[in-house]
Amino acid sequence: MNIDGKHYRTIWLKEDDPTVVQIIDQRPLPHKFLIEDLKTVAQVAAAIRDMHIRGAGLVGATAGFGMYIAALNARKDMPFMDQLVAAGEQLKATRPTAVNLAWAVERQLKAIAAVDGDITAKIAKAKETALAIADEDADFCRRIGEHGVKIIEEISKAKNGAVVNILTHCNAGWLAFVDYGSATAPMYAAHDKGIKIHVWVDETRPRNQGARLTAWELGQHGVPHTVIADNVGGHLMQHGLVDLVITGTDRTTYTGDVGNKIGTYLKALAAKDNHVPFYTALPSSTFDWDIRDGVKEIPIEQREGEEVKYIQGMHAGEMVSVLLTPENSPAANYAFDVTPARLVTGLITERGICEASEDGILGLYPEKKKS
């Protein structure tokens, strides 16, 4: 998508030196826009571990590029593939629960090992595979946009072209993928088609991914939006100010239960209570084909209470962290919740839109049916 009118992805090869990987360092956003060069596996590992980049799709793509860098930098006095396996282990250790990370490393190892040629040919293959992983991620998100935009288009028509108000939670935007995003892809597609939209951006406490990242990327691309406290969505829906909710997801069961950033469940309840359609957008890699009951079985990460007690922001040109609570009051920090399928109107995937149910999902992904 665009930043200051120029098209960017979240990761790419440097234009005049394709041995350097470049990323947007997301930590100082929205206050500073910094591009970072990655030239060594250690730098790539640090970028993932210390969250210069985050988001399922982007973590996978970054690991893919990391393996290309490992191939480029391999020493000639040591076995080539051994070094790549070691680099893969180093990358996988940075965020052990990220499914896409391990998947990208394994895909690279297989592709490179299969090359019947010299090291130059293997490096070329690693580069080609890294670019393919990134392109596929962007392509899946683009297709989510193509399918999802139809929902927005219909609402727009029903409103005779009046502004369609969409509420989103957290950042399932292009900063979490290589381009387009999942939840945001239909919004960008609608905006680019000239459909009038306005996005209510939940700030998404405690880490404020909405207020920091979603607001920034929508603003940069020129999409009208308004930041709101997480408490506000229900009131807006009661008063007809939300036409549609679209969220992303970290894990969705094959029965349609949606695991996503804490607070998603509350918005889904309000949507149901006010007959507002509630959609979740996801590439199919986010489905969990083994879990039936999301509320009972999706593990919910508990993070440090300090993330609730302190918050970072800009003060006098500097990022500072301020204490919000009494110093001695404990805080709990559940990072995700699960929205039962009964509250989800539908899922927007790269293959199309389906009901949030076993039948709906397996209808789009029949190869996943268990015999």
Place this chain on the structure above:
Amino acid sequence: MNIDGKHYRTIWLKEDDPTVVQIIDQRPLPHKFLIEDLKTVAQVAAAIRDMHIRGAGLVGATAGFGMYIAALNARKDMPFMDQLVAAGEQLKATRPTAVNLAWAVERQLKAIAAVDGDITAKIAKAKETALAIADEDADFCRRIGEHGVKIIEEISKAKNGAVVNILTHCNAGWLAFVDYGSATAPMYAAHDKGIKIHVWVDETRPRNQGARLTAWELGQHGVPHTVIADNVGGHLMQHGLVDLVITGTDRTTYTGDVGNKIGTYLKALAAKDNHVPFYTALPSSTFDWDIRDGVKEIPIEQREGEEVKYIQGMHAGEMVSVLLTPENSPAANYAFDVTPARLVTGLITERGICEASEDGILGLYPEKKKS
């Protein structure tokens, strides 16, 4: 309630000089505990206007004391009652929508005007009335506690004495009244009786009254509590970690619709979805006897978006304000929402507990029946 083991109200006459009114300046809480002397009507007006104190009950009590100070400070070369009427106007202008403020001023004017004696007798009456207003506020809250504690006691028995987990939103604590609070009164009563409780404190964005004030007052009184982001309550309820919700209210219709801090509606939806009892505690002065449909008719204050974009906290020993969003992203700031009566299990008033319905409420307040 107690601060560092010593009993305080939120407003009182100075022990060694009853011509001075003392309040807790709530602005630097929870980081600093400051007592402020009020000796002139201008100081009282500033304390109300600039929110050194806030909360329906406390605003009323402060206005009552303000009229006593006006009587004390009246010039002898001007008509006494004219000066009091002018002071009353000055006080009422500070927060024009606060019902209790005007009510306290009028009560004082009537009481003082009715005194058949000299100025000394009138001053004595103003002092007596100010103390009576404060005492009545505290007494109503104490009675709310006596009624509400029965609900907690029952849950405690059903759990064989295991900890009762109560969730609350915003600050309907003793800092909003003269003592005890409304939503917190049953909690303090339970704690003081030795019933094991633990309170989940919603931080209550954007002004964080929960994280700042409720956490502080519960902590000072020794009540176990945990601060959570406003997004968390639904997840906790899904997993059986909330036994009871108690909130306050800014205005409740005689049909049982509850206007309260933005986000209350989302918690009520989650409580309903998970069969968790949801109670609202209020002195009867908070009922609106004229409004039938709360969602349609209770006016919702929209405040400055800056309150969402910036937040205050403690950094290196100083209170600083930090920017959370992109500088150019707009923010909306709806301050209240309305929870329909169908989601409210019951109301806890100074006269007892009733259903959140016209029949339930008029059963407790039969004198309000319209013929």
